[in-house]
Amino acid sequence: LFAAFNAPLPIHTISQLLGIPEERWPFTVEVSQAIFDYLNPFPDFDVERVDQLLQEGVAYLDELAEERRLDPQDDLLSALVHAETDEGRLDRFEVVAMAIFLMFAGHETTSGALGLSMVAMARNPDQRRLVMQDPTLWPNAVEEFLRYDPPLHVDPRAAKEDVEIGGVTIKAGRRLTVLLAAANRDPNRYEAPDELRLDREDPRPLSFGHGIHHCIGAALARMQMRTGLRVFLDRFGEYEIDNAAIEWKAHPALRGPIVLPVSPSSG
Numbered sequence: 545l546f547a548a549f550n551a552p553l554p555i556h557t558i559s560q561l562l563g564i565p566e567e568r569w570p571f572t573v574e575v576s577q578a579i580f581d582y583l584n585p586f587p588d589f590d591v592e593r594v595d596q597l598l599q600e601g602v603a604y605l606d607e608l609a610e611e612r613r614l615d616p617q618d619d620l621l622s623a624l625v626h627a628e629t630d631e632g633r634l635d636r637f638e639v640v641a642m643a644i645f646l647m648f649a650g651h652e653t654t655s656g657a658l659g660l661s662m663v664a665m666a667r668n669p670d671q672r673r674l675v676m677q678d679p680t681l682w683p684n685a686v687e688e689f690l691r692y693d694p695p696l697h698v699d700p701r702a703a704k705e706d707v708e709i710g711g712v713t714i715k716a717g718r719r720l721t722v723l724l725a726a727a728n729r730d731p732n733r734y735e736a737p738d739e740l741r742l743d744r745e746d747p748r749p750l751s752f753g754h755g756i757h758h759c760i761g762a763a764l765a766r767m768q769m770r771t772g773l774r775v776f777l778d779r780f781g782e783y784e785i786d787n788a789a790i791e792w793k794a795h796p797a798l799r800g801p802i803v804l805p806v807s808p809s810s811g
Contacts (some may be wrong), residue, residue: 546802546803550658550659554651554768555650558764559572562621563608563617573651575597575598575647576651579644586794605640605644613626624639624642652798654761655800656696656793656800657765659800659804661693662806663785663790663801664689671740671741672782674743676777679774683766685742685743691734691748691749694751695798697796698721698796699721699753699797701721701757702717702718702719704716728751781809783807784807784809785806
């Protein structure tokens, strides 16, 4: 299901928003995967092939940005090309870098969130039936999915000033690894945090960060999860996942299934 649905949905969505023609969407999938491989601290890929794809991706977006400079369209890339900042317009390098970032960020975590939610519903069929019987729960259910098993488990930060947490002083300038997934299961914040409750009152996770670090694509990701998961259940209904056959991302921060065999429920 990952290859057929979870991966194409978000990358096709962000490609359409950027204004990338539909015939190039398979290419954007390849480029996004190349970025993931490049960022993976446990490399197991063809370095030359990844380098080639990244160069081709940058060259293509640079060419498309030039087209949008001369002939603006109703898309995100045109908005970036013609955006006005305090220092003037973004230069071409900044535009292409932002487009690459949005393409990857809009794909990798959302595809993971879809897969993690499907696994969670398969392992908690009572919760799956709950949301199938009451579609008004979908907005709350998405928040609970993101709390229960977020696609990004850790996030790097740096201390701007000395701060004391739990009796330990963190000095200004020290680099930190914030455990988002652990914060989402803080028993001081959530009752029975290890349980999936799609009707949980006020699940509000930290999965999209906070303050100035809050994910700019959060609303888009939530919309894709609400729509994608509902369409999936409308099509599959009761389903089972072969847990032994699931293959997971080999990454210390990003989580999600990359092979997800789904079949109709025998029950």
